[in-house]
Amino acid sequence: SCPTDSAERVVRRFEAPGVSNYTALLLSPDGGMLYLGARELLLTLNTSNFQPSSPFRRLLWSADEEKKRQCVFKGKDPQRDCHNYIKLLLQLNSTHLYTCGTCAFSPACAYINVQHFSLERDASGKVILEDGKGRCPFDPEYRSTAVMVDGELYAGTVSNFQGNEPTISRSHESRIALKTENSLNWLQDPAFVGSAYLRESLPAGNPEGDDDKVYFFFSETGKEFDYFENTIVSRIARVCKGDQGGERVLQRRWTTFLKAQLLCSHPEDGFPFNVLQDIFVLTPGELRWRETLFYGVFTSQWNKGGLGSSAVCAFPMRSVQRAFAGLYKEVNRETQQWYTDTGPVPEPRPGMCITSHTRHLKINSSLQMPDRVLNFIKDHFLMDSPVRSQPLLLQSHRRYQQIGVHRAQGLHSTYDVLFLGTDDGQLHKAVRVNHGVHIIEEIHLFxxxxxxxxxxPACPLLQGLVYAATYTAVAQVPFANCSLYRSCGECVLARDPFCAWSRGACRRVTPHPPAHPQLWAQDIEDADTERLCQRTNASQPRPRILLPPASGTPCQQIQLRPNEVRSLPCRLLSNLASRRWLHDGAPVNTSYLVLPDGALILVGSPERAGTYECWSLEEGFRKLMASYCMSVQEPAHGPPDSGRKVAAGHDTLETVSTSRSTSAVGSAAARLDGKTYWTEFLVMCVLFAAAVLVLALFVLHRHRDSMKTLLEPGDPSRHQKPPRKPVESLPLNGSSLPSTAPEHKGYQALQDNYIVSTPVHEPPGPARTFSESEKRPLHVRDSFVEVSPACQRPRVRLGSEIQDSVV
Known part of the structure; x- marks a missing residue:
């Protein structure tokens, strides 16, 4: 693992002041020039002089003011959306580039003269612009793809302002423009990630006589999975280069459009990584197109294995051909349900290119295809069988977003080297070996x-380089830095196809076989260091001290005061290696504390003195990474804390103060200098008592009214809870409530089962007694309300008794 700006793995970066949003990157055919597309700007620079202060040529291409005003008028953000973002940058021919930009939500395309690096103009001096609809997206955030084939542009993008009309199109001045049919829902909100052109007509004169094809890769909503809502599916789609549309059916539409699912699933439980993030098409050569491999980076819309989980899958060409030659899925236009069509297939096979078989049927063009074939393809554009693969590499805590692949020549075979960009600005270099992927190194790019x-990834002038772009910078990284490995064991364990051990150093492997292969050591499959490095005694290499070494001493001297805590770092160069700490030649026991980063925590005490060594272990290979000689000072006489006032910043190691590390030695270190914690105990007791007192005062203040009521003397009956009163907004007679009623001291409550009555201003005298009939519970139906003209208060008749009350 090489951190940012590491001297061991040089990463060159290019940054131009005022330039941001690098959205397009193109390398010239010879690899000598790099073309960059950014916001309202295009740049070109020499790859041999790649650094922040490198000279570069600048081409300004901004959206005009009228388009910017229209963009703001349509509700777009003037600072973010209403600019020209270069989304397309392709090589048209040896003299011109073809570029497209969003132009403030009014996409346009132009031609760039490579020699002068300027926009091509007509005779009147006006820039030649073409309509970019269907070629470039309106929104700079939308993912699109395009490939140039013999001067024709094949693009996958959206064709309207709202972004809800996705299309795969072909545009050329001299040929019929073709695109997908939106009304048939051939595409379902796709996110395009890549495209590729394969010359499947080669070699010339082959018996199949097939046509060249253009492949598109994207993720979209899978409507065939109707039992899930908004299930995302990865797709591979293809069209034929010679497609000219239909004569009566599918006019100016693709007649060869087919798509299939790319399924990258876990081998154990079948968990799908269904969202395609990036694709790389690796073709050994034009004539070997059957050996093509489609490498893809996938994530999942579900969160199994963590939010950052991702997988790398590879799909061979034969699996893709098998899927496109299988059964079709059919959609019912009324119910939108999908099912496998097992019925007879028209002849010639729908979706196929013009081949020797169709020519034998007197069909030499898609314009001559029978209508029954074209009507069939309108509802049978999805293949039934997916293109399956299992992950070569699974990452549960890293999210891969970009992939590039290069086929490298090793000493004994060829290997696919993968360059994977992560979402936190790192680059993983890995090699495909033994049905899996071995990560060689991790480089911090940004x-x-x-x-x-x-x-x-590119190989200009036989020097492999990887280019990566982010929001404000572009990085250049060599394929390998073999001098990073200082011993035979490290060189072999790296499993880097670009590097091999020879004549006392790890050297770059040449593309051609070496003159004396027995003098070179490389083992990508097994990394057998014991067999390859024993003759050079490389199993015990010289120590590689990465920390500042002490002059003239075999180990770094450390002197601790009693009860002082220190951290001894140990950095490993390989993430696959394990760490082993030794104290005077014996492994440390569980009483020592080792941090997650491998640092050893020590507390100054006599039993901890001695020599500490940190060893790196990988595949039986041992390497000394750090060595420390630790001693403990005698306790100073005088005040207990006088020795602690010495500054701790003179040593080269970091001082750590944690309660976890100090508890590892128990009370032995505390007894060393006679320190007690009686003062701290008293302080804690006082603070606890104060907290309890404050809490008690708060509770008393909160319930002060209740306490006053309980402490007042008087009739206990006055503290009884009064009966509940029904809430009424108006009296029963409909008049307003009396403003004051001092003569009323009781209230009549009406319930369904019981009537509770309080006498109203009774005269002094003996208490009145009630009969048994008056005491029995009354039903609400036995009660009547009357209003007297003289007294507007309602009167309630309880049986034969009428009383005044306020309801």
């Missing part, structure tokens, strides 16, 4: 939070 948005 600061955290700046993921690479573009990744392109």
């Amino acid at each position: 600061p955290a939070g700046q993921p690479p948005t573009l990744l392109t």
Whole structure:
């Protein structure tokens, strides 16, 4: 693992002041020039002089003011949306580039003269612009793809302002423009990630006589999974280069459009990684197109294995051909339900290109295809069988977003080297070996939070380089730095196809076989260091001290005061290696504390003195990474804390103060200098008592009214809870409530089962007694309300008794 700005793994970065949003990257055919598309700007620079202060040529291409005003008028953000973002940058021919930009939500395309690096103009001096609809997205955030084939542009993007009309189109001045049919829902809100052109007509004169094809890769909503809502599915789609549309059916529409599912699932439980993030098409050569591999980076819309989980899958060409030659799925236009069509298939096979078989049927063009074939393809554009693969690499805590692949020649075989960009600005270099992927190294390209948005491996002038772009910078990294490995064991364990051990150093492997292969040591499959490195005694290499070494001493001297806590760092170069700490030659026991980063925590005490060594262990190979000689000072006589006032910043190691580490030695260190904690105990007791007192005062203040009521002397009956009163907004007679009623001291409550009555201003005298009939519970139906003209208060008749009350 090489951190940012590491001297062991040089990463060159290019940054131009005032330039941001690198959205397009193109390398010239010879690899000598790099073209960059940014916001309202295009740049070109020499790859041999790649650094922040490198000279570069600048081409300004901004949206005009009228388009910007229309963009703001349509409700877009003037600072973010209403600019020209270069989304497309392709090589048209040896003299011109073809570029497209969003132009403030009014996409346009132009031609760039490579020699002068300027926009091509007509005879009147006006820039030649073409309509970018269907070629470039309106929104700079929308993902699109395009490939140039013999001067024709094949693009996957959206064709309207709202972004809800996705299309795969072909545009050329001299040929019929074709696109997908939106009314048939051939695409369901896709997110395009890549495209590729394969010359499947080669070799010339082959018996199949097939046509060249263009492949598109994207993720979209899978409507065939109707039992899930908004299930995302990864797709591979293809069209034929010679497609000219239909004569009567599918006019100016693709007649060869087919798509299939790319399924990357876990081998144990079948958990799908269903969201395609990036694709790389690795083709050994034009004539070997059957050996093509489609490498993809996938994530999942579900959160199994963590939010950052991702997988790398590879799909061979034969699996893709098998899926496109299988059964079709059919959609019912009325119910929108999908099912496998097992019925007869028209002849010639729908979706196929013009081949020797169709020519034998007197069909030499898609314009001559029978209507029954074209009507069939309108509802049978989805294949039934997915293209399946199992992950070569699974990451549960890293989210891959970009992938680039290079086929490298090793000493004994060829290997696919993968370059994977993560969402936290790192680059993983890995090699495919033994049905899996081995991560060789991890390089920090950009600061955290700046993921690479573009990744392109290239081999200009026989020197492999990787280019990665982010929001404000572009990085250049060599394929390998073999001098990073200082011993035979490290060189072999790296399993880097670009590096091999020879004549006392790890050297770069040449593309051609070496003159004396027996003098070179490389083992990508097994990394057998014992067999390859024993003749050079590389199993015990010289120590590689990465920390500042002490002059003239075999180990770094450390002197601790009693009860002082120190951290001894130990950095490993390989994330696959394990760490082992030794104290005077014996492994440390569980009484020592080792931090997650491998640092050993020590507390100054006599039993901890001695020599500490940190060893790196990997595949039987041992390497000394750090060595420390620790001693403990005698306790100073005098005040207990006088020795602690000495500054701790003179040593080269970091001082750690944690309660967890100090508890590892128990009370032995505390007894060393006679320190007690009686003062701290008293302080804690006082603070606890004060907290309890404050809590008690708060409770008393909160319930002060209740306490006053309980402490007042008087009739206990006055403290009884009064009966509940029904809440009425108006009296029963409909008049307003009396403003004051001093003569009323009782209230009549009406309930369904019981009537509770309080006498109203009774005269002094003996208490009145009630008969048994008056005491029995009355039903509400036995009660009547009357209003007297003389007294507007309602009167309630309880049986034969009428009383005044306020309801």
